[in-house]
């Protein structure tokens with residue numbers, strides 16, 4: 195239900211957009227610290243290069259990055275454009291949550307859901323991991339939100355079945371794939387993520403989401419191979435200074451010519467969340483899954 199376009203509504207829209215940007219700013223901390231096992235509360239924000247604390251006025255979402263022209267005030271080393279990008283994604287999620295649901299529990303739940311997917315996608319790009327400390331609460335929160343009628347799942351049973359079937363099918367693929375290929379085909383992080391997506395979006399969303407993820411993942415994977423960009427982990431290491439902090443998986447090398455699947459599952463879920471109507475109109479076969 196879209197709210198009416200009055201002046202208070204414009205304030206509410208601005209408020210949700212700023213809230214989303216602040217959430218995005220927090221996501222940057224989560225993305226940098228959770229894989230390294232660091233606290234997301236303390237210490238306060240630090241420059242990823244010189245590790246000097248960042249003052250609040252240098253830490254305003256998007257704005258500070260633009261004012262500082264993407265450089266740290268202390269060490270003048272560049273700060274990845276990914277920081278303002280994640281903040282912009284948060285701002286967009288905040289605005290859309292309000293636009294789609296007004297001031298409601300659904301809006302808050304949707305912002306939290308999309309924000310969590312953004313964090314998981316970037317963590318997976320950096321580290322090829324989807325941490326359980328995020329995917330387990332995602333699944334539990336999806337069931338709870340559905341119980342309250344705040345999720346995109348049509349009913350609570352749809353949410354429960356979505357979680358169970360999403361988890362079960364990917365778990366079977368993971369075990370089966372490992373037996374047949376003698377190597378990890380589908381990580382267990384993806385298994386828990388699909389369970390969480392099923393909890394938030396409902397049983398019917400599973401097939402379209404996996405379809406969207408697979409198609410886009412294949413396109414990007416093939417493009418990276420053709421461009422010769424997928425051979426080393428160099429690109430990721432450069433973009434993510436925080437990943438250097440986790441020495442645990444230094445011995446693990448990402449597979450050649452491959453991209454992690456988690457970001458595409460997250461992308462597919464967000465596309466289905468916002469665009470199920472549009473997608474069902476474009477591809478009538480998908481209408482059955484709405």
Ligand SMILES: [Zn+2]
Pocket residue numbers: 241242243244245246266267268269270271
């Ligand atoms: Zn610095």
